Amino acid sequence: MNLDKLQDAQASFLARYPDGFADASMQAVRSKHNVDKLVQFTQAALTREQCQRPQYVADTLVTIISRSSMVSRFEKPPFKRFVDGLDSDGKELLARALEHRLYDRKGAGFESFVDMLKPHKLAKWAVVSAVPFYFAPRREVFVKPTTVKRIIKALEVPDLQYHATPSWAFYRGYQALMRDVKKEVSPSLAPNYAALSGFLMMTL
Secondary structure, eight states: OOOOHHHHHHHHHHHHHTTTGGGGGGGHHHHHHHHHHHHHHHHHHOOTGGGOOOHHHHHHHHHHHHTTTOTTTTTTTHHHHHHHTTHHHHHHHHHHHHHHHHSSSSHHHHHHHHHHGGGGTTTOOHHHHHHHHHHHHTSSSSHHHHHHHHHHHHHOOOOOOSSSSSSSSHHHHHHHHHHHHHHSSSSOSSHHHHHHHHHHHHHO
C-alpha cells in the first residue's frame, strides 16, 4: 500500500473537513446515506433468534436492501422479485445462509448466499455486502465495484485482484486492506467502513 498517497489524501480531506465525517459540512452526506438508522434497524431485526424465522428474514432483507442508498435502484426490484418468488424451502435456505454469514460460518454463509443469487443474475457486490455491513459496520465492509477498483489502483495494491463475481477470498482481502488503512488514518475518517471507503473515493 502506498502510504504516502494515503497520508496526502488524509491531509487533503482534513483540510476541507477538519472534524472528518463529524464535520458540520458533512451533514448532507450523512443524511443522504442514513447509515445509523439502518444499522440500528438491522441489528435489532436480525438477532440470532429472529434468524430462525425464514419468512421474517426474507421480508427484513427486502426492507434493508430497498432502504439502502448504497444499493443501485436498478438492483432493488429484481432482488425483491427473487425473494418474493422463493418457496418455503428457499426462504429457509436464505435464512440459514444469512445466519451463518452474520454469526458463525461467515465464509460458508457468504458463498451460500452468492450461489442462491447467481442463477438469477443477482450476485452483485452491493447486494451481497450491504446487509452484513449494516449489521456490523465497524467489522464488515461494503463493496462498491467502482470505488473498490479505484482504491486498489490508487493505493497500489497489486496482490488484490477485483472480480465482478463476489467471492469470499476477495472480500477478505479487501476487508484486510481496509483494516490496514484504518490504522493509518484519523478515527474521524473511519466511523465505519463505508465512511472510510467514502473518504478514499473522495480524495483518491
